[in-house]
Amino acid sequence: MLTGGRVCGDLFDDLWALLNTNMNVQVLKTHPKFFLKLPKYVRSKQRVFAFAREVLEWHRANPPVDREPRLIDDLVAGVDENGRPYSDAMIMSGIAGAYFAGMDTVASTLSFMLYSALKVPGLLERLHAEIDGVWESEGGLTPAALRKMDVLHATALETLRLYPIAPFTPRTSTKAFEFEGYTVPAGSEVYVANGIPHLLPEFFPDPEVFDVDRYSRPDQPKTPHAFAPFSLGAHTCLGAGAAEVQMMTLIATLLRTAQLGLGQPNEVTIFANPLPNPGREFAFRFDGMRKPL
């Protein structure tokens, strides 16, 4: 809604198929290229691009005169490095991208965050106390309220640290370089293991413990870049801030309004298809409403 002004609705499964087939074939290279020719994939791609075409045409017909401009308006008005307007195909990929961005990222991280909130001893009680207290003193879930929710923020950070949905990021070396005694030739596929330092005790003491207090402890090492769930460098996640806000808003709202508990099985399993996620078996228990919004 923020970027495109339209919910994807029934198109969700097509977006999911398009994103994941491309991830498997083009990025992770776990699937052969003929997957991109399968009729089911081709139909999903056609439907997603027909939707992107509608969103594009709507933005062209309704320029942001008496409304705030969105990402799509910026794409329509933008020019490339040679000063030329972007092609329709480029803008439509940008539109589809806006719908992909939160799917396997925020959604899976949210499942792990909810699981941790329910599983880590004492955490749910602390979250309830913080969310209810701030909610009532601030008169709702405002940006100022979110900034005061330190335990909730630390829960988001610990989730991103222990359950990174992108524990490594693929790159292609443009020129040869030496690393730790190895020569990496130009054109090599390189995987940057940005999630590994998350589990090294020199950066995070007792790394396997989900510890929401570690970030406020004075002896917590503060090593630049050791925490990198959004990867690093020029292509680091553009939505990192939006993702943290989404995660905090959703979990605060869920925990405020509903009494939840762990479902069965009460241990999460991490699947990678293609990105780490808790699988379709992940479930939690709904024990009734807590408080009105």
Ligand code: HEM
């Ligand atoms: C928990 C949620 C998220 C995680 C863990 C995450 C993680 C990442 C990672 C690791 C990358 C870098 C990929 C690379 O270096 O090759 C990335 C790129 C990107 N992410 Fe996210 N992401 C999340 C949510 C979002 C959201 C909500 C948006 C949009 C609102 C978004 C937009 C983007 C964009 C546009 C890029 C590409 C940046 C570029 O190539 O210059 N992400 N994300």
